[in-house]
Amino acid sequence: MSITLDQVTKRYEGSTVVNDVSLEVGEGEFFVLLGPSGSGKSTLLRAIAGLTGVDHGRIALHNQDVTHLSARERGVGLVFQNYALFRHMTVADNIEFALRVRRMRRAERIARRKELLRLVALEGMDDRLPTQLSGGQQQRVAVARALAHKPQVLLLDEPFGALDAKIREELRRTIRQVQRELKITTVLVTHDQEEAFALADRIGVMNLGRLLETGRPDELYARPATRFVATFLGAANLLLARQTPQGIHFGAMPVNARLAERLDGGRSHEVVAVLRPEEIELAPTRDTLKTNYIAQGVVEETIFTGALERMRVRLDHGSTGAQLAATDGNAGASIIEVTRTQHEHRTFPVSLGQAVAIGVRRIHVLPTPLSSYTAWAPDAAAAARLAEHPFLAELAARMKTRIACRPEPALDNPIDSDVQLDNISGVAVIEAHPEAIDRIEWLLHNGAGEVMVLPPLAGAPHRVLIHWADDSARRSTLAVAASLLRHVTAEAVYLGILPQNVSDTQRPMGVRSLLDARSEAQAVHGLDMRTELRFGVAAEELRRQLEDAPEQMLILGISDLDALHEGYGPLFAGATRHAMMVVYRPAGEAAGQQLIGEERLAMSES
Amino acid sequence: MAGGPSKALLAELATRPGRDTLASTATKGAFIAVSLLFLAALLFAPLVMVFATALSKGVLPYLQSFQDADTVAAIRLTLVTAAIVVPLNTVFGIAAAWAIAKFEFRGKSVLITLIDLPIAVSPVIAGLIYVLLFGIQGWFGLWLQEHNFSIIFALPGIVIATLFVTLPYVARELIPLMQQLGNDEEEAAITLGAGGLMTFFRVTLPKIRWGLVYGVILCNARAMGEFGAVSVVSGHIRGLTTTMPLHVEILYNEYNFVGAFAVASLLTLLAVLTLVIKTLVEWRTGYRKR
Numbered sequence: 008m009s010i011t012l013d014q015v016t017k018r019y020e021g022s023t024v025v026n027d028v029s030l031e032v033g034e035g036e037f038f039v040l041l042g043p044s045g046s047g048k049s050t051l052l053r054a055i056a057g058l059t060g061v062d063h064g065r066i067a068l069h070n071q072d073v074t075h076l077s078a079r080e081r082g083v084g085l086v087f088q089n090y091a092l093f094r095h096m097t098v099a100d101n102i103e104f105a106l107r108v109r110r111m112r113r114a115e116r117i118a119r120r121k122e123l124l125r126l127v128a129l130e131g132m133d134d135r136l137p138t139q140l141s142g143g144q145q146q147r148v149a150v151a152r153a154l155a156h157k158p159q160v161l162l163l164d165e166p167f168g169a170l171d172a173k174i175r176e177e178l179r180r181t182i183r184q185v186q187r188e189l190k191i192t193t194v195l196v197t198h199d200q201e202e203a204f205a206l207a208d209r210i211g212v213m214n215l216g217r218l219l220e221t222g223r224p225d226e227l228y229a230r231p232a233t234r235f236v237a238t239f240l241g242a243a244n245l246l247l248a249r250q251t252p253q254g255i256h257f258g259a260m261p262v263n264a265r266l267a268e269r270l271d272g273g274r275s276h277e278v279v280a281v282l283r284p285e286e287i288e289l290a291p292t293r294d295t296l297k298t299n300y301i302a303q304g305v306v307e308e309t310i311f312t313g314a315l316e317r318m319r320v321r322l323d324h325g326s327t328g329a330q331l332a333a334t335d336g337n338a339g340a341s342i343i344e345v346t347r348t349q350h351e352h353r354t355f356p357v358s359l360g361q362a363v364a365i366g367v368r369r370i371h372v373l374p375t376p377l378s379s380y381t382a383w384a385p386d387a388a389a390a391a392r393l394a395e396h397p398f399l400a401e402l403a404a405r406m407k408t409r410i411a412c413r414p415e416p417a418l419d420n421p422i423d424s425d426v427q428l429d430n431i432s433g434v435a436v437i438e439a440h441p442e443a444i445d446r447i448e449w450l451l452h453n454g455a456g457e458v459m460v461l462p463p464l465a466g467a468p469h470r471v472l473i474h475w476a477d478d479s480a481r482r483s484t485l486a487v488a489a490s491l492l493r494h495v496t497a498e499a500v501y502l503g504i505l506p507q508n509v510s511d512t513q514r515p516m517g518v519r520s521l522l523d524a525r526s527e528a529q530a531v532h533g534l535d536m537r538t539e540l541r542f543g544v545a546a547e548e549l550r551r552q553l554e555d556a557p558e559q560m561l562i563l564g565i566s567d568l569d570a571l572h573e574g575y576g577p578l579f580a581g582a583t584r585h586a587m588m589v590v591y592r593p594a595g596e597a598a599g600q601q602l603i604g605e606e607r608l609a610m611s612e613s
Numbered sequence: 614m615a616g617g618p619s620k621a622l623l624a625e626l627a628t629r630p631g632r633d634t635l636a637s638t639a640t641k642g643a644f645i646a647v648s649l650l651f652l653a654a655l656l657f658a659p660l661v662m663v664f665a666t667a668l669s670k671g672v673l674p675y676l677q678s679f680q681d682a683d684t685v686a687a688i689r690l691t692l693v694t695a696a697i698v699v700p701l702n703t704v705f706g707i708a709a710a711w712a713i714a715k716f717e718f719r720g721k722s723v724l725i726t727l728i729d730l731p732i733a734v735s736p737v738i739a740g741l742i743y744v745l746l747f748g749i750q751g752w753f754g755l756w757l758q759e760h761n762f763s764i765i766f767a768l769p770g771i772v773i774a775t776l777f778v779t780l781p782y783v784a785r786e787l788i789p790l791m792q793q794l795g796n797d798e799e800e801a802a803i804t805l806g807a808g809g810l811m812t813f814f815r816v817t818l819p820k821i822r823w824g825l826v827y828g829v830i831l832c833n834a835r836a837m838g839e840f841g842a843v844s845v846v847s848g849h850i851r852g853l854t855t856t857m858p859l860h861v862e863i864l865y866n867e868y869n870f871v872g873a874f875a876v877a878s879l880l881t882l883l884a885v886l887t888l889v890i891k892t893l894v895e896w897r898t899g900y901r902k903r
Contacts, residue, residue, distance in 0.1 A: 058800050078803045085804040091797030095819040104815075105805035149801075156806060 008070065009034045009192035010055060010160060014535050015064035016498075017050055023496050024050045026216035027064070027535035032209075035190040037183070039203040042213035043239070048196045051213070052162050055194065057081040069159060084153030084191075088165040090145045092137040098124075098148050099133040105156035123151040126185055143174035150182065154189070161186070163195040167202065179205055200240050204228075212236045215496045220533065232374050232533075233493055234407050237281045244282040244343040245407055246301075247379055248372070249432070251275040255370060257301045262370065276456065277378040277432035279408070281371040284346040288366040289320070289355060296366035306361045307342060316352045318345040320365065375490040376456070376483065379403075379433035380410045383450065387414040393438055398465055398586060405494040408433075421449035428453040436461055439583060444576040448568055451591045457487060458589045460579055465586040468560035472552055473501045473536065475564030475590075476545065476574065481524065482531075483592040484564025489532035491562070491588075499536035501525065502552060504545045546578045553585050561587040566594040663881050667874035678872040686852045687860035687876070693768070694856060695836045698775045702832050706783025707825070713784075714791035725788070731780045739777050740845025743770060766848030771856065774842040779835045786828030790821055827894045834887045838880055 010032040017025040025047040032038045040048040053059040055066060057078030066074045073081050093101050102123055106116045124130050127147040137145055146166055153161060166182070167175040183206055186193050197203055203210050204224045211221040212235070220227060220236050231237040234245060249256040255278070256262065290296040293303075304320040322341045343365070357363060380403055384390035390412040393399070403410045411433075417424040418437070422445055435455040437446050439462035447458045471492060475484045492499050503521045505513070521538040528534040541548045553559055565571045571589065579587060668675050678684060709728060713721060731739065745751050747764040757764060764770045798820060802812040818825075840858040847854040855863060857876055864873035 056804055058804070078800070079806055079808065081804075082806060083804060085801065087797050087801065089795075089797060091801040093798055093802070093816055093819075095822075104802065104807070108806040108811065152801075152805070 008032065009036065009068070010038075010194065011065075011067040011070070012051075012055070013065040013067075015051065015054060015061050015066060017047070017054060017059065018062050019050075023216050023498070025054065025061070026496060026498070028213075028216075028218045029064075029529065029535055030211060030218060030221065032192060032194060035192055037186055037193045037195070037206055037208045039207035039210045040194060040196045040213060041198070041200060041203040041210050041239075043198055046213040047216040048198075048213045049164055052164050052194060052196045055160070056083050056085045056162050058085075082156060082158055084156070084158035084161040086146070086149050086153050086161070086163040086166050088168040090137070090142075090149045090169075092145055092149055092152070094137050096136075097133065098129070098135050098137070098140070101137070101148055102152050102155050104152065109156060119155060120151075123154060126154070126188070127151045127181060141174075142170050143178050146170065146178060147181065150185065154185070154191075159192065161191050161193045163193065165196055165198070167197070167199075175202075182206070203240075210240075212239060214239070214493070217493060218533075219493055230371055231281065233490075234279065234373060234375065235493065237371075237373065238407060242284050242344050242346075244284065244287075245373075246280045246282060246343075247409070247432070248278050248280045248370075249275055250278045250372065255280065255372065262299045262301060262367070279373040279375060279378050281373060282343065282367050283369070284317070284344040286367055286369040287343065287345045288351075288368060289318075289345060289347070289357060289363045290366065291355065291363065293364040296364050298366035298368045299370075300364060300366050302365050304343070304363055304365050306357050306359055306363060309357065309359065314349065316347045316349070318347065318357070319343070320345055320363065322365075323362075374486075376486045377406065377408075377434055377490045379408045380436055380459075381431070381433055382410060382412050382436050383415055383418060383446075384412075384438060385414070385416055385419045387412065389438065390414045393436060393461065396436075396461055396463070396465075398467055399436060399461060401467060402491075402494060410436075418446055418449070421445045424449065431455045433457075434459055434588070439463070441580050443579040443582065444572060447579060447589055448572055451568060451571075451589065456483075456591060458591075460582050460587045460589075462583050462585070464584050465560070466558060467495055468497045468586065469558040470556065471495070471497045471499050471560045471562060472549065473499060473562045473564075474504065474545065474549060476570055477566055477594075478520075479594045480564030480566040480590065480592060481527070484562060484590045485524070485528050485532050485534065487564075487588070487590045488536075488562045489528065489534035492534060497560070499528075499534060501528070501536050501538045502541055502549065503538060504541045504543065504548045507542050507544075509542065546575045550578055550581065557584050559585050561585060562590060563587065564590045564592075566592055660881060663874055663877050666870055667878045670871050674871050675875050678869075678875040681872065683852045683855070684860060684864075684872065684876060687855045687857050688879070690768070690771070690855065691837050691857040694771055694775055695833055697772050698779055698836045699829060699833050701776060702779055702836075703783050703825070703829055705780065706787055706828060706832075709784040710787035710791050713788050715796055728781050728784050731778055736774075736778050736839065736841030737845055740774050740842035743774055743777075743842075743846050765846055766850065766854060768854070770846035771843050771854065774846045775836050775839050778839050778842050779832045782832035782835060783825070783828035786824050786831065787821060790824040794820055823894045823897055827891060830887050830890050830894075834883060837883055 008031045010030070012028055012030040015025055015028045016023065028047075028051060040051065042048045050059055054061050055068075057073065057076060057080075061074065064074070065072060068081065068083070093104065096104070099120055102120045103116050106119060111119070120133070121130075124132065127150055129144060129147050129151070132140070132144070132148075137148065140148065150163075150166075163182070167178060170178065179202065182195075195202075195206060207224050209221060210224050210227055212219045212227070214235050219233050220231065227236060228240050231240065231243075237243040237245065246257060248262075254262055257280075288296060288298045289306075293300050303323040305323065306318060307321050308319040310317045319342045322343060345365075380394075380399060382390045382393040382396075382399070384393055394410045394412050399410060415426075415428075417426040428450075431450065431454045434457040435450045436459045437443065437450070439460055440446065443460050447460070450458050471488065473484060473488045475481050488499060501521065501524050503517055503524070505517045509517070517540055521540055525536060525538050528536050541552075549561060549563070553561060563575065568591070571591075679688075709724070712718070713725060744765055746753060747757060747770065748754050749758065749765075751765075764773065798816050799812050802816045807815065837856075838858060839856075840862075843856055844859055844862075847856065847859060849855055849859060849863065851863065857880055861873050861876045861880070864876065
């Protein structure tokens with residue numbers, strides 16, 4: 008491996024800028040770090056170069072640990088967004104700087120400089136000063152300068168940021184060419200997805216300091232695993248759907264029955280479906296669609312953009328009940344984006360306000376177990392109040408999902424209630440309550456997979472404690488934790504708790520299970536977490552940990568409802584400052600859990 | 614790029630709103646006239662007066678006044694003081710500017726304010742502070758006397774007072790410049806393998822050299838011309854602790870107008886020279902125009 012990052016963490020003034028990033032970049036690979044501004048990508052690049060220290064973790068270049076080497080000794084080539092050429096030196100002096108530092112002989116220096124100038128197509132510019140060059144030319148000089156000492160790694164920090172679109176494209180081609188010719192391992196940082204697609208062998212998407220996903224550009228685009236990547240890489244419509252043995256349902260519409268075998272333990276559950284705008288087909292009526300029908304809609308807006316026509320179509324809830332994962336402010340407004348080619352436009356021209364049938368060529372279901380949130384309360388006012396909880400609202404906004412309200416009088420007396428609930432979807436959220444445990448149990452019993460207890464004072468956590476009562480809940484708990492942690496800037500800590508009286512011979516087993524948990528979280532869910540081993544009664548130990556600091560959250564995995572009631576009742580009754588989430592999968596479903604995190608489905612046009 | 618007006622021209626056009634009407638032309642003329650009038654009355658007239666008085670009895674008496682032993686001593690003392698003060702304040706200025714422009718630390722704003730303090734404090738007060746500290750009745754006065762070392766009414770006092778007064782000039786010049794130029798070139802140099810000293814001398818110093826030259830010139834001009842603070846600590850011992858400005862006053866009070874104005878003309882020449890170099894520096898860098 009050319010570059011290896013192992014759990015690199017950088018904190019700055021109290022906030023975590025880079026959060027537990029692990030990454031391997033292969034020899035000669037062109038890797039693009041993509042993310043919005045403030046996602047920590049530039050900081051990570053500077054950490055690789057050695058210009059920024061890290062608080063935790065390890066950095067290796069060519070299998071040599073350089074974590075504690077200075078930038079000078081690492082000797083990587085670095086290109087800055089604003090060129091950072093030495094303004095008082097000529098092009099020749101700029102390029103030869105690294106060679107002079109290394110006391111290379113004059114003749115060799117000149118030869119190397121000529122070679123580099125040819126490489127970046129700037130022959131004959133040797134005696135110019137940087138101010139006499141255009142922006143694009145200056146950046147070419149910067150690239151040549153960074154390559155002069157034959158670094159083994161080239162790092163580029165938004166190198167096209169300050170350039171016009173035309174020059175950008177030209178320079179992009181040059182850099183790709185140079186990279187191919189020299190076969191140098193390259194990491195480029197950008198916020199521009201088009202740039203990432205054009206250059207990368209592999210892309211890593213960062214947000215909130217975390218590296219969310221890495222993969223080939225086409226793979227990431229076609230099969231993102233997270234909402235953020237789905238919406239950041241190109242446009243995406245996120246729709247809530249139900250996955251049942253009959254296939255994917257948007258409201259009442261089953262879309263494809265062939266997907267039945269991929270079900271999560273046979274349980275009907277809510278999923279988030281990604282519909283790319285270009286995969287959506289419009290037709291005058293349902294019967295004229297060539298693809299799977301999902302809903303009726305009304306055309307709200309069309310924009311001509313040259314090659315493509317971009318449209319916004321309002322979904323008609325009445326016909327099918329298909330709904331968007333995210334509601335954009337005004338209630339019931341659910342707009343999906345559609346792009347059509349000139350050819351499609353000619354075959355079926357539409358006008359504003361026209362009713363159309365919407366079909367979809369390809370659906371990708373996100374493997375996230377957290378689809379949406381539902382605020383449960385005994386009456387409507389309490390449910391509405393709960394839905395406005397700042398932490399819940401922030402979480403839903405970051406996950407681009409909706410919060411539904413569900414008043415349910417039976418919650419007041421769940422033990423004696425014989426109300427049977429159906430269609431529990433997403434995470435059920437309830438208020439803190441002395442009898443919270445009964446409500447949790449009742450909701451889980453009725454089919455909820457996750458219940459979150461949210462006290463009024465709970466804020467965004469800095470630390471998320473993860474624990475599962477028994478090993479069969481491990482996988483689902485990790486999946487939920489990974490999904491949640493992508494959307495909060497918190498560190499994840501797995502607490503392994505052994506009974507107080509455990510014998511010395513069993514202790515190594517405890518440590519081993521911690522390590523297993525950690526490597527599984529990393530390998531299957533891309534979640535880097537710390538692990539801690541404690542001794543005592545699980546519920547008490549968790550309470551003690553939570554009392555340590557106010558800004559924490561607990562994710563508890565269980566597979567046995569009786570154990571929940573007996574062991575954790577007081578823990579949930581005492582929830583006053585911390586959000587607590589219970590993840591429940593009956594032990595029998597454990598086999599089906601295999602598919603979470605891996606299930607990826609694609610539908611071809613049929 | 615070929616064709617079209619230059620970027621600088623277009624930028625200038627954008628900063629001049631309004632149209633060329635008769636009224637605007639008249640306003641422009643009035644403003645220029647007022648400025649010139651002030652300059653003439655307050656600057657050029659005294660300047661001319663200095664040389665006119667110095668040469669009023671002819672060139673020979675003018676030149677002879679420089680042969681006076683006390684005058685030579687005053688000139689020498691001024692030069693020695695400047696030679697000590699200017700390098701020290703240059704080092705301080707670069708260090709302070711570097712710290713402020715490149716690092717974030719607690720009390721940074723306090724440091725910036727403190728650097729400006731000598732400009733806010735009256736120089737006479739500054740001088741008095743040192744008299745109170747190091748004078749015979751001062752805090753360290755007795756100790757200094759026991760060790761047979763005099764600061765007040767001697768060269769060290771003059772140097773310290775001048776150091777205080779001229780402290781801000783280099784730093785104030787460099788701080789905005791270094792903040793504007795950023796840290797990227799230094800970081801680039803480091804990734805290319807340059808060490809700390811090499812980065813400083815090959816990258817940082819050339820980058821800030823014109824700002825530094827300007828700061829040093831201002832610092833020097835002030836160091837040679839300082840009157841108030843030095844006057845308090847020097848004790849006016851002729852031929853020993855009088856600097857040029859003090860000597861001018863002494864000669865003037867003795868009705869030796871030619872001598873006084875001859876020395877004054879030297880200081881004036883220094884001022885003119887400073888202005889010329891300043892203009893050159895600004896023309897050379899152009900960073901102020903941006």
